[in-house]
Amino acid sequence: MAQAILQSIADGDKTAVQDCLKTYGGLVWSLARRMLRNSDDAEDAVQEIFVDIWKNAARFDPLQSSETSFVAMIARRRLIDRIRFSQRRISTDSLEDVLAEPVDRSDKMIQISLEAAEAAKALETLRPEQRQVLKLSIIQGMSHQEISDATGMPLGTVKTHARRGILQAREFLGLGDAESYTKEASV
Amino acid sequence: MTEDENEIMLDLLCKKAVYGLTKEEAGLLEQFEAGDFDAGSFEETAAAIGLIDLKAEPMPDHLQAKVMADADEYFSRDSVFSKNEADTSSQRTGQVSHTKVRGSFMDWLGWGVAAAACIALAVNLYSTRNQSTAVAGNGATPTPTQQEQLDPSQQRQRLIESPGQVIRANFGKGNVKEIAEISGDVVWSEAKQAGYLRLKGLPKNDVSKETYQLWIFDEAQDEKFPIDGGTFDINSEGEVIVPIDAKLKAKNPSAFAITIEKPGGVVVSTRGKIAALAAVKSNQLGSTFNDRIFDPPIVKLSLFGAIFSFRFSSTVAPRL
Structure with missing residues (x-):
């Protein structure tokens, strides 16, 4: 079932958003907390990451990667951007x-x-x-x-x-x- | 691509995955074709490594509410499902503004209707509150076998009899005039994060046009963004029992609402058609029963973007 979340979002199923948040919210939040340290920054980043996930959901290919990897990759892109932007270390x-x-x-x-x-x-x-x-x-x-x-x-x-x-x-x-x-x- | 170009590109792909690129480097990478490399595989490798020893932390409830508000705004845009929107780079994307209330036109348009609905809801909530009944789950701990097959009614009863806190509240009518004879109740176990609706009088719905959707109001979520409790259809007369499918963890629920939505449900309800409502009288039942007394309670429900408050004189009531 988890593998269908991103496809559902890409297909316009709004209910999948909550599934996405429920399934990957902890993952994204934990990554943000680890890489950014500052809670306020992490919260801002998480909001941006989920928008990125929705935007990129149609690009997910289950034959190439798992949803977890895909979400982590999207999250990591955003977090790297923020680190580079803020020079926080x-x-x-x-x-x-x-x-x-x-x-x-x-x-x-x-x-x-x-x-x-x-x-x-x-x-x-x-x-x-x-x-x-x-x-x-x-x-x-x-x-x-x-x-x-x-x-x-x-x-x-x-x-x-x-x-x-x-x-x-x-x-x-x-x-x-x-x-x-x-x-x-x-x- | 020459061997030198190949090396430069490999360098850039590795650096992009591990450290990220400067604008200049990103521009340089864009000038190259992917060549023999699967460019995304480098980032995917780094992402997988980034998962190692990750301390799993649940996302804070208030942040979940913010993300859901973002979703509401994002998915409301007509162009949202365009495949063209997929990001093709790691550059910063446009940010979603985080205004909490949108659609001021709807606020004004719905004001008059909402006022009428407010009165109906106040009466309904008052009555359902007073009808709410405590159910004690103080029986012996059940020891179900793995293979045991229970029908929904038995599952519901099993939940009620399970140890720990189980809340129950009676349903009353909402703002849909055609659904006046609704009755039933909801039981919910916070420990198990599971519950059941028992409904009678909810008419069959045309699944091609609409569905019923449950919403859970709890103390963790902003009242404008209650928890989606799942969608369901009614296809038979008489009493039906529906398992609750909460999409988020519900903390101390204080009210349950059933709305009529388009097939598949919605992320955020306009609350235009509220089929039934149940306000929780007591937040606890069971072996450790302990009614809590709140200050003059306030029940708030949003209708058409406007928020109304209902104040009751009773000493026990939900907090919304």
Whole structure:
């Protein structure tokens, strides 16, 4: 049933809006809270994200991705825009948690979806530095420079780890073509 | 595309997914064709990684109400369902203004009609309030088996007998003159977030033209945006039992309203046709029964965009 929400919205079924909010409201809100930290900013972002979701619902293709991935992607676009616009960054007190290896699975953090579990597996296949850079950038919203400052890695190295890491993860998740990964792996 | 261009594009796609692009970079990316790459797959990869270890937090109720207000405005626009509206970039999209009340024309137009309906509703709410009956759910904890098949009536009874708080309120007529003999009640378990309508006198509806839709007024939602309790059709005479399909978590419901809407239902009702109303007298029943006494209660219902308040002398009444 969940897979039909975006299609219903695209078809003009207004009742699907509430289903969308019920199903993905927590996801969008949690992403916004994690990336923006400030509650007021997060609330504004959530409102914008849902408008984006409605606008883009017709573009969702169930053959290419799940609704969860699609919604998360739309949310992430908007959140990145806001971060870039406001230059708001991660609070330093959470850095240690993020940099700690391995991730503590005993806490109450929840794998909210199969996608998250698969992505976690993908990260496990990466080199520790690549994994670290992707976590700081994607999960925490840090820039190249901030990651360089926080970890002591040269800026160019951060960029390289990010690129190679995302390509490899994309490949692991079955989203990319083997050719690009092979080419990248040989660099 | 040359090998160099391919590399630049790969760089941009990775950066877009991981960090986002500057305007200049976004402009540069647009100049390239996607080439051999599925451009969206990079963002999708990053989005999946972004879900890892996400602390799940429920969206605040007031924010849900804001989003629903946005939806009302967004889906009211004629062009909303145009496929052309799909975003093709990650650039900021036009913002929805968050005005709470729209359609001032309707406010003025509906004023006279609303005033009449106000009187009818006041009488109805007063009467249904006084008819509301407490139902104690203080029986032994039922232990249903997984395979047990219960009909709606049995499910309703099971809910009433379940532990915890179960509220019940009687239905009375709304503002549709043709539906004057409505009777029945609603039971709702806040713990289970489930409930049932038991209705008699609600006429069959022509499913090609209209449907019935339930609305739940609770203390968390703005009264202008009650919770959608689901749509249903009446296709038989006599008493019917309808399970409630609340689209959001209802917190301490204080009233239930059944409206007549177009097939499929609506996101926000104009409340032009209210088939039945039930105001909750007591917010609690069951083993821990404890009537709460409120200050002079106020029941508000919006009609045609105008908000009316009804003040009762009773000491127990819903808060809307």
